[in-house]
Structure formats: structure tokens, C-alpha cells
Amino acid sequence: MITITHIDTACVLIDIAGYKILTDPTLDAPGKLYYHGSGGFSRKTSVPAAAVSAADIDLVLLSHHQHKDNFDREGRKLAEQVPLVLSTRAAAKTLPNAKGLQPWETFSIEDQHLKITATPAQHHPWWVPEFLAGEVIGFVIESPLLSQGALYISGDTVYFKGLREIGQRFKIDIGIFHVGAVQFRYLTGWGKYTLNSRDLLKTIHELNPARVIPVHFSGWTHFKEKEPVLRKSLQQDAAVWEKTIFPEPGIAISL
Template sequence: MKIRWLVFAGVLVMAVSLFKACSTPEQKFYNTGMAGSAAASNLWEIAKMYLRTERKAPSPTAPLPLRQIPAGELSAPGDQATVYRLGHSSILIQLDGHTVLTDPVFSDRASPVQWAGPKRFHPLPFALDDLPTITAVVISHDHYDHLDRDSLLALDNKVGTYLVPLKVGNHLRRWGIADDKIVELDWWQSHRIASLQFTATPAQHFSGRGLSDRDETLWASWAIKGQGGNLFFSGDSGYFGGFREIGERLGPFDLTLIETGAYNLLWSKVHMLPEQSVQAHLDLKGRAMLPIHNSTFDLALHDWFEPLERAAAAAWERNVTLLTPIMGTQVTVQQPGKTAFWWRDEAEPALLEAALAGAEQDAAALKARQR
């Protein structure tokens, strides 16, 4: 019971923060065309849900499959564009001979402290010392599961440029990262490094690392284009019309790295449901979709494997090429090939069926909202 009340307190703080972030127009940054995602009545609903929900499979009960990336494979990117899932939203991209990292979070916990908070399900699929020179680190926003101080400081001597949304650079400067390595961009602004063009694009989310800094920094998705491919990295976002505009202006994309996890109907305006993630991929004019933001940390109430199972079902219905690689597996952007539904070996069949039933319930609830 004590644990339940601790969870209740933590969720109430989260809910209040979410409400402040998304519904107060006086904040410096805000979502355009959105009238707040968390009404005051939602706060109690979120807290009650956390207290009452009986978790079936919040985390894996056995080690997840993992491929350890050989040092030589990291240090010698070939001519073809490739990506590796490292965990959560951390992706290693090899493009035009350059190495790019997105939202590197390599700590054991996605938390302000390492003695409490969501703990990772799996080890890293590489050794930090094996990483080569990193042309750019791309950051989507400043939440702890996307901006990790210890990871950035451990990487800093290898990194050429940090590409961040407006004012996120203030965190990096405070941590001792050199100002001349930091490039801050507003939505639709671009920065070129050799043959690579990075464009900060809109997202529907919020920011802050405490209760007093709501929305003082911008959040963004990113388009990353090189001679070897055109990639989209969603960061965190609810589903919104901006995906279609991004697709029209900067697409089509060879590969979309789309948030699919840590969702709930109560906060779906800032975290997409898996079916909405698949629709976002279609809006972006993507050729293949790789779901991210799942299978590393327990950040919501769904089973750990549910995001992938629901995304797979939605992708099959919409004829979308879905890539679900084991962590550490090399994926070739232009010719990705097939990937296994590996989570099904780790999940009970009855819970997989329940995940799809939950998708139908969420779809019905969304339709009811629109009436």
C-alpha cells in the first residue's frame, strides 16, 4: 500500500506538470492550434487510473534479446545508410559516412536521480568506448528520458555538434559543454553539416525538468537528410496535423522513427496511440516505419510489449512496412529486409490478445470524442 501511495503522489505531480505545460498560454513555448491536453478533471482521473490499474506485464520477466554491436561495425560505417536501435528513443544513424545519435540516454534510469525512477529493461548493445567520432547528437526535448546529462558528458569528447530545439542549449552550457558545439533551432529552421541537412520540425508535446520550468524550452521532431537517405525522427508527440505538413514540405521519407509507447487515452494529445503512430507515418509519406520509445523503460500503464503488438496490427491493416529490429541489429535504410516479431516469444498469448482488445476500446473512445 505504501508503494501505491508513492505512485499516487508521483503521478499527481506529473499530471499537474502536464496541465501547466499544455494549457497555460503565458508560457514561452506552446503547441499551436491546441487548446490544452489535460483539463483539470483529468488530474484526478489519471491519479485514480494509476492507483487502480492491476499491472499484468509492466516489465519483461526474462532478458530481452539483444545483439552486441561489434566495435568495427561502429567505427567503419559503409556506403549504405544504416540505423541501430540502442534503446527507447536512442538511435545510432550512419549516413553518408557520418555517425548521428538521437536522444542518447544510456543511464540505468530515466530519472533525475539514479537511485529511483524507471529502470531500463536491457543493457546497452555496445560499449561506450567503441563509439566513433559522432558528427551530431540530435535532441528532441529536455525530458529525462530524452536528455540525459551523464550520457552527454560521457560522449562529449567524441561529439562535433549538438543540434537542439530553442533554449535546450542552456542545459548543455550549464553542464559544461562548449557553446560553439551547440546549435539551437526553431521549428522549420535547418542546419547543414557536410552533406547532411538537419531540420527542426513541429511536434505536439511539452517540456520541463521540474515543476518550475514548464515549457521554457522548445520541443521538436527532426528531418535528417543526406545523399544516402531521408529520415524522420519524431521525438515525443501527440498525433496532429503537423505530420502531414512535414511530409508535404520535407518528405517523402525513406525511414520514419516514430514514437510508439508511454501512451494512454488520457494523455493521447501529447503521446500518440500506436494506431496514430502508424497514421503519422502515412502522413509523413514514409516508406518504412520503425517504432521507438518502447521496450526500454516502464513509463505508462500498458504492458511492456503492447506498443509493438498494436503497431504491428495497425501496420498490417494499413499495408505499412514495419521494422521491429532486436536492439543492436543493423537495419539498412534503403533495403531494410524483414524483422522478427521478437516480443511475441516473451509475452503470454492471452496478454497479446488483450493488447489488441485495448486498441479497439481506445478507437471507440476516440470516435466518441469526435461526435
């Protein structure tokens, strides 16, 4: 049995036969203004859909640690108490229980028969240097229980040619995609830092997942493409819409 429960923003609880993986823990209450670095500010507006205890989590997959909409104060507290965090090399320098991975580097959890591969991500417009946004990765999870293919978590990324290789290397059954068309218009104009619906469609066509789960499209003021626009865009492609699952916060999706 595999279940996926959306908690908040890009925070998702993945339960693979009782082994519990939490992604990008964002667990703060709404209302506060956060500084994300390089001049970027935004306010959190969403409420976590469920309480999460570190005692119940076996692994955290953290796409990056430098932005509060993926790793807030309560999220960091939880991550510091779990047995293992897999993240970027930069994040591993700040968390004592973290293992840093480069794109295409793998980590195996032998007793669970899990293989986790870090995947490339580009969390900035092409004309903005990477160091301003920082290093980001996605993840591919392989398991005998995922008999139809791997589970892919995009991390915060725009569409770029590096995504194509993921579809060439892996057969993707379930794709969890970070969308929302993040922008800081007062800093970098209309440049995007995550996928919008148009680029999500391009990514889906490249990777061809059997099931699509969008997350990271609400809850913060710097997310510029709202859910109704995302839904309308995906509905224009009947094949994509048929395999898209919009998670209901706090409600487990059985796969």
C-alpha cells in the same frame, strides 16, 4: 551505405557512409528512479544494447534535454564531448557545443552534403500548457544517399495537426517514430505525452513513409503501451505492417 542501430529508448545510431549521428542519448544502466520535472518520476528498466563512445560520434540530434528518458546522465556526458549537438533553443543554453533550432529552421553540414531541418513536435496533451513539458523538436535529414526521400525522426510528440505539414513539405523514405503512450496518471490522468499505436497509424497515413521504425516503447515505467499491443495494432493495417521494421537492439539495419 546507411545503417540504423537501436541502442536504447529513443537512442539510435545512424551511420550515413561513415558519418555517425546519435539521437537522444540514453546510456545509463537500469534501476534508478529519475525526476523529469513538473512532478514526473519514473524508473529506467532497460540496458543499453551497445557501448557508444563520444570519439566515434560526429553529431548528436537531441529532441529535448529536459527529460531523462531522452537525455540521461551518461548521455549528457557523451553529448558534451562530441563536435556538435543540434537541439532546441532551450537545450542550446545548457550545452556549450549545441546549436538551437526552431521548427523549420535548417542546418547544413556541407562536407557531408547533409541538410537537417527541425520539425514541430507537441510533447504534451492538448490541454496541458507547453511550458510544463518543455520545448521539443523532431528532425528531417536529407542526403544524396537518401535517394528515395528523407529520414524523419519524430522526437517525443503526440499526434497533432503540425505533423501533417511535415508530409506536405518532405517526401519521407524512413520514419523513426517515438511511441510508448507515455503517461503520468497520478499527475494528468490518461493524457498522453507520446504517440500510442492508434496515433502512430494516423501519423503514418499523414506522412506516408516508405519504411517505419518504431522506438521509445520500452525501458521505462512511464511507458504505458507495451510492444505486444503496438505490434498487434500495426498488424491490423496490412500496408503499414508490411513496411514496419521493429529494430533488434544493438543490431544494425542496413537500408
